[in-house]
């Protein structure tokens with residue numbers, strides 16, 4: 001089986017090196033609007049945490065071209081942003097972006113192999129958008145491992161999105177569609193096995209026909 005990082009790199013590398021195509025296409029999103037709608041869902045989820053955003057630090061796993069940082073900056077949201085991506089060319093482009101209100105940090109690396117790349121920073125929120133969408137051949141196993149790690153490094157909230165199997169049953173091409181209820185069940189099982197305390201799990205599936213988000217509120 002091909003290595004996960006090779007599949008991901010070969011999927012994105014030509015597009016990230018091409019500055020003439022729209023940025024949402026570099027990242028494999030159908031439109032700028034659908035990409036940013038996913039960010040909006042995250043921010044609406046976090047808004048209901050009683051602490052608010054002040055001094056909270058968010059880790060964005062698979063930060064791509066830094067668009068979530070741009071969204072946070074443009075909406076004057078008071079969050080410390082840290083992004084990490086496997087592909088150095090993505091991070092180089094993200095670092096070229098100018099920001100008015102925030103000072104985001106971007107790292108290159110694979111936290112599933114080496115957490116030290118994040119220099120021991122502590123995170124309140126761990127978020128990821130799009131890293132579970134490519135068909136990697138072992139998506140469920142990858143998701144379970146990723147979720148365990150996210151739950152270990154987040155203090156307050158873990159949030160992720162996935163492509164919705166009720167929109168397309170076929171996961172045999174480049175993309176992988178997940179059953180949202182099965183993902184909620186897997187999440188509950190992982191939480192119960194790990195003994196991590198949580199207050200609730202929220203499934204949001206009313207923003208795009210082909211996508212859903214899940215948030216886990218810890219403590």
Ligand SMILES: C[S@@+](CC[C@H](N)C(=O)[O-])C[C@H]1O[C@@H](n2cnc3c(N)ncnc32)[C@H](O)[C@@H]1O
Pocket residue numbers: 008012027028029035061062063064065066067068084085086087090109110111112128129130131133
């Ligand atoms: C669909 S794009 C989304 C980018 C960004 N989240 C956004 O919505 O604008 C997925 C990104 O995740 C990155 N990625 C995939 N798996 C990763 C991993 N294990 N660690 C870090 N980055 C990863 C890819 O390189 C790519 O930049």
